[in-house]
Amino acid sequence: MTRSWTEAQEDQFRQLSKVLNERRKKPTVVFIEFDNPDTRSRVYSRLERDLAWHSHHIIDLGSEMVVSPVKSISERLKQPLPDNSLVHVFGLENSMFTLLYDKFTNHELTGQINFERGKYWKFPFSILIWTDQHTIKQIKLHAVDFWSWITYFFSFTGSEPTYLPAADLFQNRDFGWGANPYTMQRVRSLEAFAAQLEEDHHDQWTDRSLLTKVNTLILLGEAYASIDMGDAAVRKLEEAGRILDRNSLHAPITRFSYHATYGRILRSIGERERATAFLEVAATEAQELNIREEVAKINLELARQAMQNGDVEKATSFMTVVGPEDKQKFSEESHYLDAWISVARGRYSEAIEHLRKMLDVVGDNSVTRLWVLNSLAISYTALERFRDAEDFMIQALDVAEQLSDGDVARQHLTLGLYFEERKDLNKARTHLEKARSGLMNQGDSEDLTSATEAIERLDKELGQ
Amino acid sequence: MIDYNEDFQFPVQDEFDAMEVTELEFEISPDENRAYVNLDVIRGTAYREKLLKIFHIRNDQLAKPTRTYKKFLFSGHPGCGKTLELRRLHDYIDHEDRYTSILIELEQDLEIGTFKAEDFYILLISALAGRMADHQFVSEELNKIGRDWLKDEEIIKELKQNYKMEVGAETQAGAGFFGLLKLKSKLKTLFSYDSITSRKLREKVRDNPMDLIRRFNLVLSEARRVVGDELGRDLLFIMDGSEKIIYDVYQKLFVRDAHLLRALEANAIFSIPIHAYFDITNTPHTHFFDYDTLPMIAINDRSRGKLGEIITKRIDGETFFTDGVLDYCVNMSGGCPRQLLRIVNRCLVAKTSEQITMNQAELACRDLGQQMRDLLRSEHLDILRNGRFDTADPMVLDMLYQLVILKYNGKRKINPLIDRPEFL
Numbered sequence: 001m002t003r004s005w006t007e008a009q010e011d012q013f014r015q016l017s018k019v020l021n022e023r024r025k026k027p028t029v030v031f032i033e034f035d036n037p038d039t040r041s042r043v044y045s046r047l048e049r050d051l052a053w054h055s056h057h058i059i060d061l062g063s064e065m066v067v068s069p070v071k072s073i074s075e076r077l078k079q080p081l082p083d084n085s086l087v088h089v090f091g092l093e094n095s096m097f098t099l100l101y102d103k104f105t106n107h108e109l110t111g112q113i114n115f116e117r118g119k120y121w122k123f124p125f126s127i128l129i130w131t132d133q134h135t136i137k138q139i140k141l142h143a144v145d146f147w148s149w150i151t152y153f154f155s156f157t158g159s160e161p162t163y164l165p166a167a168d169l170f171q172n173r174d175f176g177w178g179a180n181p182y183t184m185q186r187v188r189s190l191e192a193f194a195a196q197l198e199e200d201h202h203d204q205w206t207d208r209s210l211l212t213k214v215n216t217l218i219l220l221g222e223a224y225a226s227i228d229m230g231d232a233a234v235r236k237l238e239e240a241g242r243i244l245d246r247n248s249l250h251a252p253i254t255r256f257s258y259h260a261t262y263g264r265i266l267r268s269i270g271e272r273e274r275a276t277a278f279l280e281v282a283a284t285e286a287q288e289l290n291i292r293e294e295v296a297k298i299n300l301e302l303a304r305q306a307m308q309n310g311d312v313e314k315a316t317s318f319m320t321v322v323g324p325e326d327k328q329k330f331s332e333e334s335h336y337l338d339a340w341i342s343v344a345r346g347r348y349s350e351a352i353e354h355l356r357k358m359l360d361v362v363g364d365n366s367v368t369r370l371w372v373l374n375s376l377a378i379s380y381t382a383l384e385r386f387r388d389a390e391d392f393m394i395q396a397l398d399v400a401e402q403l404s405d406g407d408v409a410r411q412h413l414t415l416g417l418y419f420e421e422r423k424d425l426n427k428a429r430t431h432l433e434k435a436r437s438g439l440m441n442q443g444d445s446e447d448l449t450s451a452t453e454a455i456e457r458l459d460k461e462l463g464q
Numbered sequence: 465m466i467d468y469n470e471d472f473q474f475p476v477q478d479e480f481d482a483m484e485v486t487e488l489e490f491e492i493s494p495d496e497n498r499a500y501v502n503l504d505v506i507r508g509t510a511y512r513e514k515l516l517k518i519f520h521i522r523n524d525q526l527a528k529p530t531r532t533y534k535k536f537l538f539s540g541h542p543g544c545g546k547t548l549e550l551r552r553l554h555d556y557i558d559h560e561d562r563y564t565s566i567l568i569e570l571e572q573d574l575e576i577g578t579f580k581a582e583d584f585y586i587l588l589i590s591a592l593a594g595r596m597a598d599h600q601f602v603s604e605e606l607n608k609i610g611r612d613w614l615k616d617e618e619i620i621k622e623l624k625q626n627y628k629m630e631v632g633a634e635t636q637a638g639a640g641f642f643g644l645l646k647l648k649s650k651l652k653t654l655f656s657y658d659s660i661t662s663r664k665l666r667e668k669v670r671d672n673p674m675d676l677i678r679r680f681n682l683v684l685s686e687a688r689r690v691v692g693d694e695l696g697r698d699l700l701f702i703m704d705g706s707e708k709i710i711y712d713v714y715q716k717l718f719v720r721d722a723h724l725l726r727a728l729e730a731n732a733i734f735s736i737p738i739h740a741y742f743d744i745t746n747t748p749h750t751h752f753f754d755y756d757t758l759p760m761i762a763i764n765d766r767s768r769g770k771l772g773e774i775i776t777k778r779i780d781g782e783t784f785f786t787d788g789v790l791d792y793c794v795n796m797s798g799g800c801p802r803q804l805l806r807i808v809n810r811c812l813v814a815k816t817s818e819q820i821t822m823n824q825a826e827l828a829c830r831d832l833g834q835q836m837r838d839l840l841r842s843e844h845l846d847i848l849r850n851g852r853f854d855t856a857d858p859m860v861l862d863m864l865y866q867l868v869i870l871k872y873n874g875k876r877k878i879n880p881l882i883d884r885p886e887f888l
Contacts, residue, residue: 011814015813015814018483018813019483019813022480023480023484024480024481024484025471025472025481025484026471026484026487026490028484028487028489029489111710114708115575115576115708118571121489137838137839140835140839141839144542144865144866145542145708148488148542148543148802148867149488149489150488151486151487151488151489151806151809152487152813153835231841272712273712309712310580343658344658344663346618382618382660417625417626421625446653453628457628
């Protein structure tokens with residue numbers, strides 16, 4: 001689909017070029033908002049053409065679950081860049097959501113961006129972060145401190161707000177989620193249904209029609225949330241809540257559905273405390289209604305939230321509610337949480353049991369598998385079962401090789417330090433050399449210092 | 465941030481240099497005489513005088529130790545200069561006639577993203593150890609704390625294996641104290657991930673925080689004897705960056721566990737987010753904390769020139785502004801230096817003529833106002849329209865944090881960027 005440039009977009013492009021073209025002394029950070037991938041391609045191509053004397057580098061984070069953008073950018077840079085470099089970061093929007101069961105929930109990315117704010121200006125080149133309207137809005141709202149330092153923000157959006165189609169938003173991801181079932185089309189058809197309902201009933205609402213209205217509002221809330229329109233979702237759920245409160249409808253399942261959905265939406269927009277309150281109510285209601293699977297799902301979500309807050313006690317108490325059968329049904333999530341709790345409590349044998357079970361269900365070359373293998377190595381080291389620990393570290397290296405150069409280098413570093421401790425100095429040196437060489441391409445890194453220092457120590461020791 | 469001051473001839477005359485020196489991250493330190501503007505004259509010093517009075521500093525001297533231990537909460541809008549002000553306070557207060565001031569800059573000492581409430585106490589204790597290290601400070605209690613923390617075999621092993629740190633040698637005199645010093649040097653690394661050391665230390669603090677505070681109070685009283693004789697007449701902790709910690713952690717430290725802070729026998733200043741103080745006012749600990757805000761600078765005839773200097777010391781006024789434009793930008797800044805830089809930078813980027821015209825400045829401000837308005841819900845707008853923003857309502861606090869409402873000495877006003885009929 002080809003669209004013509006609006007006058008406003010032309011002016012934005014002129015200003016963007018001006019900021020970058022004559023930049024001589026200090027690098028900067030630029031945010032560029034676009035409303036569909038086509039716009040991004042067009043702006044980028046023109047920028048590359050007009051600013052041809054710059055060296056352009058694209059870092060596409062779209063297929064990665066980014067936790068720390070600074071770390072991801074550092075890892076993706078293979079070698080030191082020339083002075084006239086512009087680094088274009090794509091795909092951050094894909095990390096704004098993570099999937100828990102069948103729901104999209106907000107990721108912790110915005111919080112991390114806020115905490116890392118000082119690090120963005122330490123790169124010796126300008127960084128251009130290209131992302132969608134939703135992500136920009138979330139950063140403005142939830143990374144206030146970071147945003148207050150951003151000088152340059154350019155918007156290439158059309159007159160009507162449009163959203164990335166689900167297929168674009170989630171393409172190339174290795175999580176195997178499948179397509180997002182909700183689209184603008186789904187929203188439109190639900191809105192049309194709600195409008196028809198209003199027209200049919202005017203002010204003659206019966207309990208039954210009110211219940212239909214509430215259920216439609218809950219569905220609309222879910223639909224809006226899944227296309228990143230959190231505010232609209234909240235409004236729908238607020239309206240549903242008002243109707244339920246005012247009309248004392250006897251509808252325990254609808255009430256449960258309202259609390260669970262509202263809780264998940266609040267969680268997705270980062271209102272954690274309120275989310276927990278709603279989800280706890282929903283868990284009680286599900287228990288009363290004896291909907292076992294929902295009880296398990298919600299408690300797993302609550303445990304995950306407690307884990308993110310570092311609250312082992314709470315996470316444990318939520319996990320105790322989840323029965324063995326349900327744990328089997330949600331085995332990856334259950335083992336993950338149980339493993340985390342066991343490690344946090346220093347119960348390494350238990351952790352190993354859960355982690356080994358996780359190995360059976362996680363994908364072959366995934367970040368999760370890398371995490372599991374390294375956690376196993378740590379647990380075996382803690383139990384002084386070094387042969388097992390070593391075996392898992394080697395397996396982790398194999399997985400890292402399928403992921404990124406940064407992961408490989410860090411895995412070599414782990415092995416190097418491990419063999420140093422085990423006094424196998426030659427093996428240690430081989431791994432540390434590989435780590436150093438890999439890490440040198442990743443830019444500023446504490447890991448690089450660790451590798452270099454370890455090599456110096458080894459050289460002294462070997463020299464003696 | 466990297467210092468690029470040396471690369472420019474202030475005030476710059478080149479258009480592209482002008483854009484670079486008005487970028488928000490372009491930091492000008494007080495040492496950079498050519499471009500730094502001291503805003504004391506127009507900001508007023510009431511908050512500073514109040515603070516010094518609370519800590520009993522009169523005529524540049526600690527008149528007498530405070531009767532109770534004061535905990536001062538210092539807030540301000542993002543970008544109003546809290547960090548700079550706390551550093552200045554530390555530089556002044558840390559003097560043999562006043563206090564031994566221990567400045568803790570959280571962002572430098574720890575990863576704020578992974579900061580937990582327990583880390584706060586670990587940091588206080590290791591910071592005291594660090595400060596007292598050069599002064600032949602002997603504290604058996606501090607040694608004990610250090611030994612208790614670092615005696616765990618898993619910790620010893622991790623520190624040795626990963627960091628080549630030897631701790632926990634029980635027989636060595638002062639081992640605990642030196643262990644704490646070594647720990648301090650690696651705090652950021654150790655606490656930025658789920659290390660055995662961070663987990664175990666947090667557990668130890670969590671197990672019995674009141675006991676730890678009581679023991680630390682003993683150390684403080686020993687340290688106070690040393691500082692009284694040699695360094696300054698009392699101890700003061702200044703913590704910058706505490707306003708950036710996760711809100712849940714802030715609530716745990718300053719609201720739910722405020723009794724622990726009350727029990728801490730040391731004077732202290734903590735920075736907190738501007739919208740956060742009201743959480744404390746709903747607890748029984750309200751009267752225990754002292755509180756003040758670094759105010760926005762009110763725009764008046766006196767302040768307009770000084771605020772304008774923030775710009776004209778960086779970029780040449782005659783080269784870049786037509787008549788009245790800089791004054792307009794200053795008025796629209798609401799007295800917030802960072803907002804003023806944002807406006808001027810936006811004008812420089814957008815301008816198509818030699819100088820910035822009034823029309824271009826108005827368009828730039830309208831654009832920035834629109835961006836601010838896009839974040840507001842209808843409930844926020846109702847509050848602004850009805851002028852009901854002198855409350856602690858959560859939506860009002862949101863707007864204070866987002867700089868939609870600006871707080872001056874005792875008064876709140878709508879940010880001029882958004883205070884237009886078409887937005888409200």
